[in-house]
Every structure is written in structure tokens, then in C-alpha cells.
Amino acid sequence: MKPASATIRDVARHAAVSVASVSRALNGHSNVHPDTRARVLASAKSLGYVPHAGARSLSLARSHAIGVVLPDLHGEFFSEIVRGMDREAGAHGYHLLLSNMHADAELAAQAMRSMRGRVDGLIVMAPQIDATGLDEALPAGIPTMLINSPDSTGRGAMRVDNRAGIDAIVRHLLASGRRALVHVAGPAGNIDARERREGFLAAMARHAPGQPSRVIEGNFREEAGERAVATLLDEGEAVDGIVAANDMMALGALQALREAGLDVPDAVAVTGFDDVPLARYMGLTTVRVHLADMGARAVARLIDALEHPSDRPGGDTEWLTPTLVVRTTTTERTDP
Amino acid sequence: MKPASATIRDVARHAAVSVASVSRALNGHSNVHPDTRARVLASAKSLGYVPHAGARSLSLARSHAIGVVLPDLHGEFFSEIVRGMDREAGAHGYHLLLSNMHADAELAAQAMRSMRGRVDGLIVMAPQIDATGLDEALPAGIPTMLINSPDSTGRGAMRVDNRAGIDAIVRHLLASGRRALVHVAGPAGNIDARERREGFLAAMARHAPGQPSRVIEGNFREEAGERAVATLLDEGEAVDGIVAANDMMALGALQALREAGLDVPDAVAVTGFDDVPLARYMGLTTVRVHLADMGARAVARLIDALEHPSDRPGGDTEWLTPTLVVRTTTTERTDP
DNA sequence: CTGAAAGCGCTTACAG
DNA sequence: CTGAAAGCGCTTACAG
CATH class of the missing domain: 3.40.50.2300 (Response regulator)
Structure with a gap:
């Protein structure tokens, strides 16, 4: 038997006052006689009374x-x-x-x-x-x-500000001498994914007008990063920078590159987005969203x-x- | 002005029935005339009525x-x-x-x-x-x-079952030829930390009666793992296995060992507890709690x-x- | 099948 | 300073 929790009425009865007074006493209203308040507090304590938050919020509309x-x-x-x-x-x-x-x-x-x-x-x-x-x-x-x-x-x-984040990434890669960048995008229909993709294209157009830029579809998950690298390797295209739309895909790409014997960052640089704690451990360059x-x-x-x-x-x-x-x-x- | 959400009374009025009928219709009770139900549903929809969960649970005590x-x-x-x-x-x-x-x-x-x-x-x-x-x-x-x-x-x-987990770890380390194991413990007062510590001591006593076993205090945080390694290095004690009470401390120890130029696992083996996703990335041997x-x-x-x-x-x-x-x-x- | 009424556990004008 | 009463938005015996 759970000892059906005491209600405000139990406290009122125990303290021999009205429920209104109990309510006022417990909520610290000023218009309560000190003696009454003390009695109510004592009763509440001895009954182990805890106000029913649900009832309270219905009454207060809060x-x-x-x-x-x-x-x-x-x-x-x-x-x-x-x-x-x-x-x-x-x-x-x-x-x-x-x-x-x-x-x-x-x-x-x-x-x-x-x-x-x-x-x-x-x-x-x-x-x-x-x-x-x-x-x-x-x-x-x-x-x-x-x-x-x-x-x-x-x-x-x-x-x-996804665009600003990707812009910073792209500028950083270009400044470090990378030229052939590819973006591994997030899932279709995702607003962050869309903005990062657009941001990538815009940044390339602005900062490296002559350079190739390419987008490979992904889904924010690790495997998508691995798959993107596999695709790139298959095609044998020249790529020296992978701009992933988030950290997990970047991590997947990292791993796939290493397994393929390609040095990161010597052969290919990799970047992520979000800066999840894992990124720090893996030494991943990324953009931090707090x-x-x-x-x-x-x-x-x-x-x-x-x-x-x-x-x-x-x-x-x-x-x-x-x-x-x-x-x-x-x-x-x-x-x- | 937020258009004060419609209540069950609004729906009742709109459908020209009692609130009782609205309640029954909306909750799928069988004792409601099909016509009534249809009218109620239509009214509810047109008013954008959503039941007030707070009131509902007060009434249902659920x-x-x-x-x-x-x-x-x-x-x-x-x-x-x-x-x-x-x-x-x-x-x-x-x-x-x-x-x-x-x-x-x-x-x-x-x-x-x-x-x-x-x-x-x-x-x-x-x-x-x-x-x-x-x-x-x-x-x-x-x-x-x-x-x-x-x-x-x-x-x-x-x-x-912390003891069983640590026992498996200790047996694994002993089986791989490690002899001088030290446990980096979790915070005092934490029940998991206590059981893992006791489990370590018990496992050593049982499986490697003659071997040294030592415990260094920690707090489940990464730095504690780093500090433990620093202590060990300072003392110059022979250690070939670090059994951390959780993954984060193991990761901290890992990093400190590598920075000190000690090869893991050749010089020292390291284990964690929990198997957080990070552990997989870092190649950390651990014990998985799902x-x-x-x-x-x-x-x-x-x-x-x-x-x-x-x-x-x-x-x-x-x-x-x-x-x-x-x-x-x-x-x-x-x-x- | 339907409605009026009581009740869930609180709070707060209102009147003393 | 205090209590009786109404009300928050629902549900559900109870009586038709």
C-alpha cells in the first residue's frame, strides 16, 4: 500500500485551519499569522506533505x-x-x-x-x-x-551561421595551399545541410573562382564519409581537401583515407563541422558550435x-x- | 494576442452538446451516438482543440x-x-x-x-x-x-555488475602477460567507483595472488588519468597495466603515456570501463555497459x-x- | 445515448 | 489575519 500522499486538506485538518491558510502559509504570503504559519509548517512536515505540482499548475495556469x-x-x-x-x-x-x-x-x-x-x-x-x-x-x-x-x-x-562557418573552413584550406576541394553534404531536406552546401559553393566561387569544387551526397553519418572517400578513390579524381558537412562524416572520411594509405593531412586535408568532443580527440579541424x-x-x-x-x-x-x-x-x- | 486555446467547453458549445459528450467522443468511448461523435470531432478540429494534458492528468490521477x-x-x-x-x-x-x-x-x-x-x-x-x-x-x-x-x-x-566487469578486465590483462597492474579509482562515495575498486583488489587476490596491485585515487575525469600516470612516472615504479575505473580516465592515461614516450600497449596496457563511443575511436580496450x-x-x-x-x-x-x-x-x- | 454534477488538488479574489 | 467559495480543464459515476 502506498500511503496515499497527503493533500492540502490533510494538512489543513491536521493544523486545524482552512486550506486557504495552508496555501498561503506554504507559499510564503505575508497575510498569515506567525502562529498559524508555524502550525501549518509543522503539520506539513509531520505529514510529509508535498504539494501536487499538477494541481498547482492547473490552478495557476503555469x-x-x-x-x-x-x-x-x-x-x-x-x-x-x-x-x-x-x-x-x-x-x-x-x-x-x-x-x-x-x-x-x-x-x-x-x-x-x-x-x-x-x-x-x-x-x-x-x-x-x-x-x-x-x-x-x-x-x-x-x-x-x-x-x-x-x-x-x-x-x-x-x-x-552555417555559411560563415563553411566560409571560414574554405578560406583556411585555401590558405594552406589546398586547391581541389570536395564537400560531403548532409541529408536532403535538412536545413543545416542545405546551408552548408550552399555555403561551400558560394565560398569556392568567391575565394577560388577558378578551382574545381564538387559535392558528394551524404547523410551526416559516419559511413557516408567513408563512402564518399571510396567514391573519390574509385574515380581517381584529384582531391586535396574534404570539407564534410559535419564531424561524424569527417571522421568516417578520415578513417577511410587512412585505411587507403593516404596521409592526412599530407595527401588530403579533412574538416568537419560542430566540434563534438570526439573531434578534439581525433585532431579534427572543424568549426565549433557551442x-x-x-x-x-x-x-x-x-x-x-x-x-x-x-x-x-x-x-x-x-x-x-x-x-x-x-x-x-x-x-x-x-x-x- | 495568443488566441487563448480552446477548451472542452468551447467545443461543447460549438457542437451543441455537453462537455461530457465531448469528453466521451474524443476519448473514443463506445456510448456515443455516431452523429454526436462526428459533430464533436468536426468542432474540435475547426477550433483547433487540443486537450489540456494537465487537467486531464489531475482528473485521471495519471x-x-x-x-x-x-x-x-x-x-x-x-x-x-x-x-x-x-x-x-x-x-x-x-x-x-x-x-x-x-x-x-x-x-x-x-x-x-x-x-x-x-x-x-x-x-x-x-x-x-x-x-x-x-x-x-x-x-x-x-x-x-x-x-x-x-x-x-x-x-x-x-x-x-562492476565486479564481474573488472574481473574480466584483470583476467584479460593477466592472460596477455601483464603482471604489475594499477587501478585508477573513481571518486570516493560513488558506488560504482567503490565496487570497481573492490573488484580490482578481489580479482588480483584471486587470479594473481603474488602480484603487486596498487590503487591510485581518481575522480572519473580525464585529468585524473593523466595525473595518475604522472604519479607513476615520478615514482618510477614498474607498471605494465593500468586499469582505469572508467573510459575517460583511461583516455587521459593513454594520452599521458604517449606524451611521455611510452608505447601503448607495448610498454603499458590500458583499460577503461563503460565503452562510451569515444572508446572505439581510440582503440581502448574496455568493458561494455549497454x-x-x-x-x-x-x-x-x-x-x-x-x-x-x-x-x-x-x-x-x-x-x-x-x-x-x-x-x-x-x-x-x-x-x- | 446524454447531461448535470461532483471531484481531482490546488490558488485567490471576496467578505468578513 | 482567516474561511467559504469559485475556478483551473478535464473525467466519470449517476440518473435519466
Whole structure:
């Protein structure tokens, strides 16, 4: 038998006061006689009373919970973002309600709807849904912050400046003497993948107008990096730099190159995107997106909007510029 | 102006029925006239009605949410566990309510209490709290599953068999010809750290009675592995195997050894514990704990207990035996 | 098959 | 300073 948790009525009875007084005493209102407060506190303690958060939020129309809807992210990417969010949320007395988003837009919409009435606001990361799909899926009437998602009118957003990141990478490779660069792209339909691809093409056109530039399709996963190298090797094309759309594909490419007996960076330089912790271990040159900060910042902005609803529409997009991290996969060749 | 979300009363009015009928129609009860149901569905749709989960759970005394209280875990460890939990929870229509647990037992207790009334059950991982502290912190009257935590009477638990894991590691090292092993331990007060340390001593006593065995204090973090190697080097003691209490310290040791010009595994073998994804990349021999499975299993058992409360006390402890994963940091020496 | 009513556990004007 | 009452948005016996 679980000893059915004490309710506010039990405390009221035990302290011989009304539930209203219990509520006021426990919530620290000033209009409570010190004696009453003491009695209530004692009763609550002796009964092991813990307020029922659900009832409280129904009454207050405030749950102090934030819904987080993320795609099925891999490893460190996921944990870094969630860690940042959790820290910020916890610091403000909020909880995080998690929901993995399935690729299917319909299921995603349902996941978001199922959060109504249990969260005060929503943080959504939907890089793989198009703008109209996202607009339809997002529940109306609940403050929402978008992370790396297509623009949705009137909602706050956090975005990584993918173009700037790739531009920095390309300039770095060109400066180190690389000429034949190929981009291993992320999955079709993913907004980050698209911007990185476009960024690559734009950077090449701008900084190395005469040079060849090529794109091989990928999917953000390690095997895609390996496959890209296999393709390149098959074709026997001259390549001295691989610009992967994310770290995992870069790592896959790295491994495939080494297995093929090609020296990195002497024969081919390799770069990633994200700077997951693994990148540091593998000496991968990449571009750093501070994921934890991005998550924390999204939460901070959302909470701000929740607690000062009047301030302003709040539909700004905040851009995070990734920073270049040069490591050993792109250092100057030993025999130029 | 957010268009204050429609409530069940709005739908009732719009469909010209009672709220009771709306509730029944929307919840698929059989005792509703088809015409009524159709009208309700149409009204709900046209008003964009989404039930208020908070009100629903107050009424049903069921939130379909599971509270998850974890210590501030690093990287992949965290994401793997949460991923496993989220998958399993999602499959059963449950949400996860996250709360990072601060080391402080008092704050931890508060974090757990703050979940009352918003979750149906709790999953707690508290390797760093002692048994009585945990018992005091755990809220009564809410089904709880413990992961890698001290025993708490009557609650279900999932535990990693740390002793078996270390035993497998030690046997493997001895079999590969190592003799002078040192254990780099985890933080004091952590139950996994303690069991791994004890397991190391026990395994040495059993399998290599005459051999030296030593323990250096650590804290599960990378630097601790580096420091341990520095200590060993300073003392000039003969060591040919380092058994770290987790992967991160093993990685730190690896790096320090290499920087000191010592070949791994020729001069010194190194092993970890956990098998985080990084371990594979670094070729680290370790012992694999399937974190995602552990998380999923904990959720599955909790949900089972929630939905079939009668079945049995449910206070069993389920042990997961980690499996040895041999990689390059322990291969046979080239010059024996 | 349907509706009026009570209830889930809180909070907060309102009246004393 | 205090209590009775209404209300938050639902669900579900209960009576038709």
C-alpha cells in the first residue's frame, strides 16, 4: 500500500485551519499569522506533505515546465544541447519535458500537441522539416523558440551561421595551399545541410573562382564519409581537401583515407563541422558550435518571454557564429 | 494576442452538446451516438482543440510522465541513457521529465519532491549518495526505479555488475602477460567507483595472488588519468597495466603515456570501463555497459509496475553484466 | 445515448 | 489575519 500522499486538506485538518491558510502559509504570503504559519509548517512536515505540482499548475495556469522537441540526435550533439538547456532551466526553477521527434511531420505535430497543458513553452529543433510543415505542426498559442529550424513567422529562433562557418573552413584550406576541394553534404531536406552546401559553393566561387569544387551526397553519418572517400578513390579524381558537412562524416572520411594509405593531412586535408568532443580527440579541424550555450540561450530567451510577455513580439532570430578550430587534419603539408 | 486555446467547453458549445459528450467522443468511448461523435470531432478540429494534458492528468490521477533524476553526467554517458529511456517511454505513450541532480543530497531530495503531481513514477540514478541519504531523499508513495544506486528497500533497481566487469578486465590483462597492474579509482562515495575498486583488489587476490596491485585515487575525469600516470612516472615504479575505473580516465592515461614516450600497449596496457563511443575511436580496450538498454529497461520495468500495480512488490534488482571489448590498448606486446 | 454534477488538488479574489 | 467559495480543464459515476 502506498500511503496515499497527503493533500492540502490533510494538512489543513491536521493544523486545524482552512486550506486557504495552508496555501498561503506554504507559499510564503505575508497575510498569515506567525502562529498559524508555524502550525501549518509543522503539520506539513509531520505529514510529509508535498504539494501536487499538477494541481498547482492547473490552478495557476503555469507549469514551470518547458517542452523540448528534438530530432533523434546522435551522441554528444544531443547531450550537449540538453545539458545546456537543463542547466538554464534548473537555474530558473523550470523542468524540461523531453520528446524525441520522429522524422515524420505528422508524428512530430502530435508530439508537440501532446505537450499542451503540461508546459508553458516549447523549444523545437526541426532542421529536417520545411517551413510550411513546421508552421502546421507548431501548436498555436504557446510561446515557442526554434533552434536550427526553418523560419516560422513571429517566433523566436536560434540559428547557427552555417555559411560563415563553411566560409571560414574554405578560406583556411585555401590558405594552406589546398586547391581541389570536395564537400560531403548532409541529408536532403535538412536545413543545416542545405546551408552548408550552399555555403561551400558560394565560398569556392568567391575565394577560388577558378578551382574545381564538387559535392558528394551524404547523410551526416559516419559511413557516408567513408563512402564518399571510396567514391573519390574509385574515380581517381584529384582531391586535396574534404570539407564534410559535419564531424561524424569527417571522421568516417578520415578513417577511410587512412585505411587507403593516404596521409592526412599530407595527401588530403579533412574538416568537419560542430566540434563534438570526439573531434578534439581525433585532431579534427572543424568549426565549433557551442551547443550547450545554444541550448541554454534558447531556454533563457523562452523563459524571458514567458515571464515578461509584454516586452515585445520576440520573433527575433539570433545567429551564432561558429569559430574555426584548427587541428592536425589540416596542417601545412610537409612536402609541398 | 495568443488566441487563448480552446477548451472542452468551447467545443461543447460549438457542437451543441455537453462537455461530457465531448469528453466521451474524443476519448473514443463506445456510448456515443455516431452523429454526436462526428459533430464533436468536426468542432474540435475547426477550433483547433487540443486537450489540456494537465487537467486531464489531475482528473485521471495519471500524468503519463516519468521523472528522471540523473547526476550531472558527462557526454555520451548521459545521452545514451536518456536516449534509451526516451525510446521506451515514447513507445508506451509516456513523456520524460528531466531533472539534473546536484551532488548535494538536500537539493537532490528537493528535485525529486518537485516532481510529485507531475509524474507517475520516478527513475533515479544516484551513485554518489549513500543508502540512508537516498532513502530519505526518495519521495514516498511514488513508484521508483533505481539505476546504479545504493539499495533502497522495496524498490526496483538496475545495477551494473562492476565486479564481474573488472574481473574480466584483470583476467584479460593477466592472460596477455601483464603482471604489475594499477587501478585508477573513481571518486570516493560513488558506488560504482567503490565496487570497481573492490573488484580490482578481489580479482588480483584471486587470479594473481603474488602480484603487486596498487590503487591510485581518481575522480572519473580525464585529468585524473593523466595525473595518475604522472604519479607513476615520478615514482618510477614498474607498471605494465593500468586499469582505469572508467573510459575517460583511461583516455587521459593513454594520452599521458604517449606524451611521455611510452608505447601503448607495448610498454603499458590500458583499460577503461563503460565503452562510451569515444572508446572505439581510440582503440581502448574496455568493458561494455549497454547504457541505452539499461535506460530502456528501467523505463520498461517502471511502466510495467505503473500499469500492473498488483503484480508483485517489484523490488528486484536486475544485474547487467558488462562484456569485455578487446581493442588495441591491450594487445600482445610485440617484444615479450 | 446524454447531461448535470461532483471531484481531482490546488490558488485567490471576496467578505468578513 | 482567516474561511467559504469559485475556478483551473478535464473525467466519470449517476440518473435519466
